[in-house]
Amino acid sequence: MRAQRVDHRDDHDRAVDTLRRSYAAVPAGEPVRLAKRTSNLFRPRSTLRAPGLDVSGLTGVLDVDPAARTADVQGMCTYEDLVDATLPYGLMPLVVPQLRTITLGGAVTGLGIESTSFRNGLPHESVREMDILTGAGEIVTARPEGEHADLFRAFPNSLGSLGYATRLRIELQPVRRHMALRNIRFTRLSELTDAIGEVVAKGSWEGEPVDAMDGVMFSPGEAYLVLGTFTDEVAAARPSDYTGQDIYYRSVQRRTRDVLTTYDYLWRWDTDWFWCSAAFGVQHPVVRRLWPQRYRRSDFYHRIVRFEHRHQVAARVDRWRGRPARERVVQDVEIPLDGMADFLHWFARAVRMAPVWLCPLRLREPAGPGSAHAWPLYPLEPGETYVNIGFWGTVPIAEGAADGDVNREIERAVSEAGGHKSLYSDAYYDREAFDRLYGGETWRAVKDRYDPDHRLTGLYEKAVARA
Numbered sequence: 001m002r003a004q005r006v007d008h009r010d011d012h013d014r015a016v017d018t019l020r021r022s023y024a025a026v027p028a029g030e031p032v033r034l035a036k037r038t039s040n041l042f043r044p045r046s047t048l049r050a051p052g053l054d055v056s057g058l059t060g061v062l063d064v065d066p067a068a069r070t071a072d073v074q075g076m077c078t079y080e081d082l083v084d085a086t087l088p089y090g091l092m093p094l095v096v097p098q099l100r101t102i103t104l105g106g107a108v109t110g111l112g113i114e115s116t117s118f119r120n121g122l123p124h125e126s127v128r129e130m131d132i133l134t135g136a137g138e139i140v141t142a143r144p145e146g147e148h149a150d151l152f153r154a155f156p157n158s159l160g161s162l163g164y165a166t167r168l169r170i171e172l173q174p175v176r177r178h179m180a181l182r183n184i185r186f187t188r189l190s191e192l193t194d195a196i197g198e199v200v201a202k203g204s205w206e207g208e209p210v211d212a213m214d215g216v217m218f219s220p221g222e223a224y225l226v227l228g229t230f231t232d233e234v235a236a237a238r239p240s241d242y243t244g245q246d247i248y249y250r251s252v253q254r255r256t257r258d259v260l261t262t263y264d265y266l267w268r269w270d271t272d273w274f275w276c277s278a279a280f281g282v283q284h285p286v287v288r289r290l291w292p293q294r295y296r297r298s299d300f301y302h303r304i305v306r307f308e309h310r311h312q313v314a315a316r317v318d319r320w321r322g323r324p325a326r327e328r329v330v331q332d333v334e335i336p337l338d339g340m341a342d343f344l345h346w347f348a349r350a351v352r353m354a355p356v357w358l359c360p361l362r363l364r365e366p367a368g369p370g371s372a373h374a375w376p377l378y379p380l381e382p383g384e385t386y387v388n389i390g391f392w393g394t395v396p397i398a399e400g401a402a403d404g405d406v407n408r409e410i411e412r413a414v415s416e417a418g419g420h421k422s423l424y425s426d427a428y429y430d431r432e433a434f435d436r437l438y439g440g441e442t443w444r445a446v447k448d449r450y451d452p453d454h455r456l457t458g459l460y461e462k463a464v465a466r467a
Contacts, residue, residue: 008062012074015057016131016139016166022054023137032135032456034076034164053133058166061085069172070128075105075165083266091172092262094120094364098269101299105165109158111378111422113332113359113388115212115228118200120173121364124156124375131167135451139166154446157377157438159423161459162446176230178239179212179265181258183251184225189341192223196337196360199227200385212265215358216252220348223358224252234259242268243293247283249275249355273298275355276392280304326394327403328426329353331410334361335419337385343417344389350413351406357390376439377459378420386419404428423463434460 026032035052055076062072066089073082079093080100086092093104097112106112107123108130120126129143132151142152155162182205186192192215199210205227212228239259242248248268251258260268272282280301281287319325329351335343337360347356362385363374380386395406408428414421420437421427427434434440443459 008060011057012062012167015074018054018057019133019166020137020139022052023133026053034160053164055164062167064089064091064172066091069174070169071172072167072169073104074167076103078103079107083263086172087175087263090174092175092266093123094126094171094173095123096266097123099273099298100267100270104168104170108156108165108168109160110424111157113361115214115226115359117359117361117388118213118385119203119362119364121362122156125364126171128169128171130155130165132163132165134163135447135454135456140450150446151450153375154377154439154442156375157423158443159459159462161443161456161462162450163456175262176232177262178231178234179228179260179262180231181260182208182227183256183258184227186223186225187221189220189223189344192225193337193341195225196387197385200360200362213360216249217344217356217358218253218354220345226252228265230262239264243271243296245285245288247272270298271296273301274357274390274392277301279393324396325403327397327406328394329406329410330392330425331407332388332390332422332424333410333414333419334380334386334388335414335417337387339417339419340387340389343413343419346413347389347391350409351391351395353391353393353395357388359388359390361386361388376442379439380420427464429464431460434464
């Protein structure tokens with residue numbers, strides 16, 4: 001049965017009024033932040049003293065238009081709720097970030113990526129228009145052209161430093177009921193590089209169409225490319241289920257082909273937070289049977305991590321046992337495809353963390369040769385294929401080293417490779433380097449126009465100074 005189209009514009013208008021009143025209630029000089037309990041950030045933040053912005057009424061889907069293949073969505077709506085609203089129409093967002101509680105507004109202002117990004121780019125590229133609460137306390141509607149085009153272009157990767165999206169209109173794509181997967185093993189990273197380039201160029205692999213592509217590297221001699229094709233024809237009696245005892249990332253090593261429902265495919269990484277659930281023992285068969293399934297979710301694991309950040313329980317136990325302190329290395333970086341193999345070899349030698357996630361991407365609509373970057377605060381090159389490399393964990397701090405040294409080395413290696421680093425986690429750039437990498441001149445011009453009193457925390461202060 002198809003879901004009914006709903007339009008809660010009156011409720012939305014009241015929620016926006018509530019947001020504006022809460023903004024006006026923040027005393028001058030106090031930091032302005034969202035009053036939300038969940039977050040997918042890994043940056044510690046200073047304690048919030050002033051009341052946060054009330055976004056409690058901005059968590060829903062306003063409308064799904066199956067004919068136009070668009071959806072009007074409130075800024076704090078999670079992708080979990082968005083997918084629940086669109087799949088009954090046989091539609092989904094062009095890019096669905098891999099964790100359920102990432103919000104649409106968060107994925108646009110803070111970036112997001114997934115396996116359709118090799119052809120659909122990043123989530124902000126499918127946005128047609130946005131209503132944004134600016135630092136001046138005004139609501140403006142920003143589109144690719146027109147009066148507020150400068151804000152539209154600068155909003156991605158601004159991390160709330162230019163405003164907060166209250167409503168976004170996004171494009172949707174048709175999907176089928178299942179995703180058929182091929183897990184292809186490579187023992188040489190050079191061959192993996194060639195395969196990614198071929199799929200990007202042809203949209204297919206060995207004659208079969210490819211709708212989704214990502215991968216996993218367990219070591220430079222064992223890496224997998226996972227190619228997905230939407231289908232209604234399923235040969236297997238029952239699609240695989242990785243929400244129970246089976247663990248998704250391990251399946252790519254033992255299966256050459258697999259089938260999931262489209263819904264389960266979209267959240268295949270969420271159940272075990274990629275592979276990070278191992279840190280909590282959840283991948284042990286006995287623990288897994290006892291661990292309630294409703295708590296096998298990335299947001300629950302993230303709550304445990306936030307508790308550890310506040311109370312340092314595990315760190316104190318490690319000190320008591322005489323173990324070295326550990327540095328958190330939680331990053332997603334974009335590396336040009338032709339430099340991917342060299343970077344991964346360096347990473348395996350220098351950081352020695354595995355597995356790592358591989359997700360190819362290209363800007364969806366490249367600008368013409370010599371044109372300005374369409375998205376100046378995260379200036380990927382038009383026409384260039386990148387691979388997002390994600391690694392999430394900790395490493396021991398070597399004797400004589402300091403916390404942050406490994407992350408600084410990664411930043412250096414990413415810059416040398418011509419890549420970029422997402423800003424949801426720790427960053428160590430000085431301001432000059434940060435401005436060069438993340439569109440500082442453009443950001444300041446847009447900031448001065450839409451937040452003339454600089455009430456919203458600056459981008460550098462959020463990403464590096466942890467304000």
